[in-house]
Amino acid sequence: MITFTHVSKRYADGTVAIRDLSLTIPDGQLLVLLGSSGCGKTTLLRLINRLVEPTSGHISIDGTDTSTLNPVTLRRSIGYVLQGGGLLPHRTVLDNIALQSQLAGVRKSQARAIARRMMREVGLDPQLAHRYPSQLSGGQRQRVGVARALSVDSGILLMDEPFSALDPVIRHDLQDEVLRLHQNGTGVSAAAQDKPCTIVFVTHDINEALRLADRIVLLSPGAVIEQDGTPDDLLEHPANDFVRTFIEAGRPSPRLTGTKEHIS
Amino acid sequence: MSWLSSQWMWIASLAVLHFRLSLIPVLVGFLLSLPLGWLANRCGRGRSVFLAVVAAIYAIPSLSLLIALPSAIGTRILDPLNLEIILTLYALALMTRTSADALRQVDRQAIDGAQSMGMSPVRLFFTVRLPLAGPVMLSGLRVVAASTVSLVTVGSLIGIDSLGTLFTEGYQRSYIFEIMTGVVLTLLVALVLDGLLVGIGKLLMPWTRLKTTHHTQSSHLDRTAEMEAMA
Amino acid sequence: MIYERTWSWLTAASTWQGPQGMGVRTGIYLWDCLLTLLLALAIALPLGLWIGHTGHLRQVVVAFTGGMRALPTLGLLTALSLWMGLGLGAPLLALTVLAIPPILAGAYSGVESVDPRIVDACHAMGMTGWQTFRMAELPLAAPLIVSGLRSAAVQIVATWTVAAYLPIEGLGRYLIDGLAVHNYPEMLGGSLVIIVIELVVDGLFALLERAVVARGVRLERGMAGATSSRAQ
Structure with a gap:
């Protein structure tokens, strides 16, 4: 509340x-x-x-x-979602999402596993994991932003x-x-x-x-x-x-x- | 102090000479940067290479160039024309990128609007593109002017008179006051030239006077910082 | 004719050998340049990054770097030399002071150029100020930081030539000494060597500048370039 x-x-x-x-x-x-x-x-x-x-x-x-x-x-x-996703342009989709868990102290490999789950959760093609934000459409970028916010508990x-x-x-x-x-x-x-x-x-x-x-x-x-x-x-x-x-x-x-x- | 009172005529004439030596390269460099900048924007993928090559001129040390140029173009080494040519090249090297960027960033809507009125490309360039690119160009030109005024003094090493002469002479006579006078006057010349450019800018671009807000002010500063880093 | 004489001067073994030969002088020259760059870097980089990150002192520094541009190198060199006496101290101080503004400007404008929405997103995710700086601002500012370093380096190499007037050992000697005795082949030869060094330094930093652009950002620029050239 x-x-x-x-x-x-x-x-x-x-x-x-x-x-x-x-x-x-x-x-x-x-x-x-x-x-x-x-x-x-x-x-x-x-x-x-x-x-x-x-x-x-x-x-x-x-x-x-x-x-x-x-x-x-x-x-x-x-979890916080901004317009445009607020993604780091120099990190891949997977790393952008994983960053949120890493900040909470989760180890990198595990954070990436969570990130993959969150990508599925928001309907992102797993093949996009190693793309950079600039290679995505506006809608995809926004989904990454949502996936990132979802990894908060x-x-x-x-x-x-x-x-x-x-x-x-x-x-x-x-x-x-x-x-x-x-x-x-x-x-x-x-x-x-x-x-x-x-x-x-x-x-x-x-x-x-x-x-x-x-x-x-x-x-x-x-x-x-x-x-x-x-x-x-x-x-x-x-x-x-x-x-x-x-x-x-x-x-x-x-x-x-x-x-x-x-x-x- | 007696030096100042006995030599002030000579010092004043050096300052005037210095101003003239600075003004010509800044103006010629600016005028030449327009066609070059326009050309760069027409180069498509080659744009950045073109601009990088022009900018590389700036990397050549002035003293070396002052010595190498006369043998290449057949002037005498003491001819002030060498200095003028070199400073023009430097101004061009700094200014071309600014002109190219300034011409390119002009609002597409304004250009579309003008084109839809049936304006010819030449007319479009002079009545829409150039004036709208003006403020960015002006802030670039101010950086070029400051650096040119400072570079003029290097000519004194090979015997071309300017306020720089006060440095070499003051050094030989171990007279620090003469050098400091030169430094202060050089800064003053730079300030006058800067004021002149800003004044001309306001005269030619009256619309920028209306919104001398925080925004335009900071965009000038940004441009300066950017050029400072890129120069 | 002058070129032939210059060429034979440049290729003569005597030009290159000995304690005042081209080899030793190039070494001294490059060492002086490197020292100046490192000194200026140590002062200007942390300060510039701090200004960019916090926004403090910005106006002061912008005015300072702008004014510095008009400060004549030769005036500073000669005045400091009379004040501090002969030796490396005066030119080192003068050239360091002159190399600070471009590095400072590159650093703070680099950090400031980072999209504020990205910085906001970092805060919103729960990054500390330091984490935001390290993970977002620094990597994204890197190209502009290097570009500031580049212009500082180019300026240092050019200005150590002028410092030979003081007199200082190094490549600038050929220009100043040659001028004194009207030995044009020596002056021209020395000038050409310095021009080559300068272009090499500039080129190396240009490569570094490209190399530090993060992959994701490079892709973005590639796309922006493609669309803008199509638009024309």
């Missing part, structure tokens, strides 16, 4: 990214932080593994205040707009993958794999959010929670005009999906 208690974040330049936010994410939930760029959703995500430190307030994981933990140790125990996965740069078909495939991983659980050990994992997923794409989420938190600038609920809640009972406008702007409007002649 991840808990935010009265968290605020003001950057050095004076921008207030988050204003007094409290939020609880129960185990096994797939939570989507939704909002347009600059609303503070990425900051919120990065607070969880202390890539960003709060100005005030507390974040705790399973009851432990993260500020009492060593940030490096904390990050090694939480905590059952928490943070995903920061991982699929925004991909074309719709590939994005759709990868979204399926996320849904499957969420059900099967992540991690290396059998215990971690039995139960659904917790995923915090950041996106600006309402359709992606509706497709993936158990629960959507829609944010406006300053990380103000405009609505917190299931996809159905958002669609059927939008809390206010902000939510209504956000949904309408992102959903295919019936008028525009008509024939070409209709538009012109």
Whole structure:
């Protein structure tokens, strides 16, 4: 369980990214932080593994205040997926994935064995193991990034707009993958794999959010929670005009999906 | 100090001479780097080889070149023209890569836009490519100018007058003040030339004045660092 | 005619032999160059890498390296020599000082050139600052670091020639001494040998620069090159 208690974040330049936010994410939930760029959703995500430190307030994981933990140790125990995968260009696919386990102290040969398993887990052709990131397609690179994050055993996965740069078909495939991983659980050990994992997923794409989420938190600038609920809640009972406008702007409007002649 | 008051006319004339000796190679080197840079970009796969060969000129020591060149082109060894030619070659060696990179990095959208308006290639080069490549070229040119001003002084070893003469003369007379005067004035000449280039840049590229933001500032610094490392 | 005389000077056994022959002078010259490069490296590389990694002092150093470019070598050499007296001390100090900026610039711009998203990913995976530096920043910065070394080396080789004016033993003697007595074959011969050494040094560093590009990055560049040449 991840808990935010009265968290605020003001950057050095004076921008207030988050204003007094409290939020609880129960185990096994797939939570989507939704909002347009600059609303503070990425900051919120990065607070969880202390890539960003709060100005005030507390974040705790399973009851432990993260500020009492060593940030490096904390990050090694939480899977993190970035846009583009964030891969090291001078290391092979296999070594990129294995690196995560090696950081946790696993020996190289064993780390590679885990990496191979994770490649299968995310549907990567084993033949790609000795390729370099530059030799992969955007979708494959993103899968490597996911595979790397999966070799962490905590059952928490943070995903920061991982699929925004991909074309719709590939994005759709990868979204399926996320849904499957969420059900099967992540991690290396059998215990971690039995139960659904917790995923915090950041996106600006309402359709992606509706497709993936158990629960959507829609944010406006300053990380103000405009609505917190299931996809159905958002669609059927939008809390206010902000939510209504956000949904309408992102959903295919019936008028525009008509024939070409209709538009012109 | 009495040296300074009795010799200031001569020192001033050396400074003016130094400025002139620096200015010509920088300008000629820059102008020649444009066709060479353009040509490099047309070389396809040969681009990097072409640029490497041109850049290798810079590796030849100036003093050696000052001595070797006259016999190759038939000038007299004391002719300042030798120095001008050599410094032009150095400027060219440093500047060609910058020009090639600057011309290549011009936003494709701007070029597509111009082409779709039906602009001829020549016109496109002078009205779109060149002005848009200007800021990057300017920052490269500033590096070239600084290094040229410093190199001019080497000519004094074989008897070509410049502020460098203060170094050789000061050394022979064991007069450190004369040398320091030369160093300070050389830095001053470099500063004036740099200011001149920046001024001309602002005059020719008024749009860069509008956004003298942190961004353009830092891109100049980056370019400088990059050239510093590559030079 | 001058070429024939130069050639016969260069090929004469007497030119090469003895304590002031070309063989000994080349040895001294290369040794001085190497010493200067190592000294400058020891100072500038750690400092440059640290600046690149932390971003501290960046503005100061950028201004410093820019200003250094206009500092005339000959002025520094003669002034230091008058101040410190004859011997290797003055030229060694002057040339080391002049070799620092390119190495510094190569090191910090190399580390800075690493994609910030990669560095961010390293932090996010739970790498320490040192691990990020060692596993990502250093290998990816290597080509620019070597390129800085290369220009420092080229500059050192060129400037030790000038140092012969002080006077210092080494290959530069042929240029300065030849000039004093108008012995053109000696000057030209010495110049040619120095030019060859310089081009060899430059070439060796160019090869090293290519060799330190990581395989995965080379492939990436190859692809970028292929697409851009197609686009034209």
